[in-house]
């Protein structure tokens with residue numbers, strides 16, 4: 206375990222009763238002072254990871270380490286971790302000050318110290334002067350801030366946030382994304398944020414863990430994950446993608462839709478079947494003669510900043526294009542793209558291959574190694 210790491214999961218499995226595991230042999234390391242996001246569809250196991258870190262539940266197998274100490278059985282109130290819940294879990298009968306002070310009162314902190322700490326926490330979330338407001342007089346965004354103030358008031362080493370923005374409308378949600386990110390930077394505390402919203406994850410995180418079916422599919426920086434998705438699930442879940450089948454002819458040369466294209470990928474077997482991802486914004490509309498692909502426009506929608514144009518090639522592959530130019534439905538057009546726009550993925554691994562690869566990375570104890578290559 207290196208000095209920067211704060212939490213380590215070592216081959217953690219979590220089962221409820223005789224059902225298949227909710228988390229299946231998961232290993233990762235979180236570093237101090239970073240903003241992490243757990244991203245995945247409903248039921249994939251995100252909240253279970255948070256509950257394991259917080260100590261609300263214990264692993265069925267494997268080990269959880271915090272600051273170099275194994276904490277599998279350490280009670281929640283002994284962990285240097287606070288949680289912000291989706292519904293904020295504020296006490297409606299207490300005012301703002303008392304909500305934030307609650308944990309400190311239980312710990313029998315001195316009155317003058319409580320006052321100073323609560324004031325500082327409220328100031329951190331821009332709620333100076335709101336101490337004696339009732340919770341019911343606060344808006345959704347303000348309640349959210351009270352919940353965050355309560356989580357930071359005793360300076361934990363880590364804050365867990367379980368979909369804390371999901372109850373807010375879009376505009377407020379975007380504002381709070383900026384605020385939370387800024388707050389994390391100022392505090393320097395490790396944040397672990399759960400969401401199923403990929404745009405939120407891309408906007409806020411130092412590192413994202415994409416989870417599906419109780420397994421971490423990929424972890425990395427937002428750009429790593431967006432530009433180099435490891436498999437079809439990640440490519441589909443993060444942003445929109447065009448995914449077609451093809452084969453890797455040799456290093457830096459891939460074939461799809463019956464044509465060969467130079468690319469930046471290597472390390473595949475000669476003629477290995479692969480999947481190719483090209484993002485819709487990386488495709489440009491041109492004439493059929495100038496295009497690298499020839500397609501027919503099937504439909505288009507105006508999305509404000511761009512047109513979303515759906516096309517099909519001769520093999521009936523669908524190509525989604527985001528373009529500021531309008532196209533004509535039914536017309537033959539060409540699509541051009543740069544070499545860097547092509548991203549080659551290995552075909553779906555078998556469960557066994559996937560597990561073997563994750564084990565290799567877990568041994569190295571470095572979450573960044575989850576990426577392939």
Ligand SMILES: Nc1ncnc2c1ncn2[C@@H]1O[C@H](COP(=O)(O)OP(=O)(O)OP(=O)(O)O)[C@@H](O)[C@H]1O
Nearest residue numbers: 221227245246247248249250251252253254399401
């Ligand atoms: N106490 C429990 N008993 C039985 N099954 C549970 C329990 N807690 C969670 N599960 C199951 O574990 C799976 C993962 O749940 P979890 O809450 O971690 O998912 P999630 O990714 O956070 O989903 P969501 O985005 O919907 O909150 C779900 O199928 C859920 O039904």
